[in-house]
Amino acid sequence: xxxxxxxxxxxxxxxxxxxxxxxxxxxxxxxxxxxxxxxxxxxxxxxxxxxxxxxxxxxxxxxxxxxxxxxxxxxxxxxxxxxxxxxxxxxx
Numbered sequence: 675x676x677x678x679x680x681x682x683x684x685x686x687x688x689x690x691x692x693x694x695x696x697x698x699x700x701x702x703x704x705x706x707x708x709x710x711x712x713x714x715x716x717x718x719x720x721x722x723x724x725x726x727x728x729x730x731x732x733x734x735x736x737x738x739x740x741x742x743x744x745x746x747x748x749x750x751x752x753x754x755x756x757x758x759x760x761x762x763x764x765x766x
Contacts, residue, residue: 711743
């Protein structure tokens with residue numbers, strides 16, 4: 675399995691490659707990647723956005739904020755086995 679840093683870099687690079695501007699924020703237990711999503715997005719960009727989000731441990735979209743729509747992804751710093759052992763009931 676790719677390392678935490680490699681996963682974060684891959685997601686950010688995929689978003690950037692199709693015209694999004696990802697912002698990466700480091701936290702104690704995870705890294706958060708967020709990008710604004712314009713009103714009009716090509717089908718190719720939309721598919722790549724969804725694929726990039728699917729590569730994260732959790733993800734979602736927010737609408738109605740002052741900047742419009744944003745997509746976000748979270749990548750755990752711990753290995754998947756450690757996260758499963760501790761439980762995933764925590765929300766960010």
